[in-house]
Amino acid sequence: MVNYRTSFYRVEQIKKDISLRTRKLLERTVLIMEKIKLNVEHCKGCYLCIANCKPGALSVSSEVNAKGYLVPQVDSEKCVQCGCCYTMCPDLVFEIL
Ligand code: SF4
Ligand code: SF4
Numbered sequence: 001m002v003n004y005r006t007s008f009y010r011v012e013q014i015k016k017d018i019s020l021r022t023r024k025l026l027e028r029t030v031l032i033m034e035k036i037k038l039n040v041e042h043c044k045g046c047y048l049c050i051a052n053c054k055p056g057a058l059s060v061s062s063e064v065n066a067k068g069y070l071v072p073q074v075d076s077e078k079c080v081q082c083g084c085c086y087t088m089c090p091d092l093v094f095e096i097l
Contacts, residue, residue, distance in 0.1 A: 035079045037095040038072065045069030049085040049094070058085060 043065055049072055050058040057080075061073035072085075072093075086094040 035076050035081050035097060036074055036085070037097055038074065039093050039095070040065050040071035041067075042091040042093045043067070043069050043071045044091055045071070046090065047072070048088045048090070052084050052088045054082070054084065055080050 040063065044067065047060065050060065055078045057075045057078035058072045059075070060070050063071050063073070065071050081096055083096050086096050
């Protein structure tokens, strides 16, 4: 015979566990995404940033800014916040958070 009372508590516990795990995953994702910020509208497509990013965290995206340049994108998992892109970019596109 099914003990509905126990089953109900188990379901509630599983729901809590899942929401906790989801919350932790979201928090981690936000942290990863917030390593660096790009103000891509300032970009002029020189790609000095990409050439000087030693961990290879930067690449050319398919996004075009208002000036008509393909702007860089950052792979936040690879970014080590060294600040090299910030130093190299002549147009102050990068903010290290
Ligand atoms: S160095 Fe600055 S201006 Fe040049 S591609 Fe990178 S973000 Fe754009
Ligand atoms: S902070 Fe360093 S690792 Fe991150 S994107 Fe810029 S140059 Fe690359």
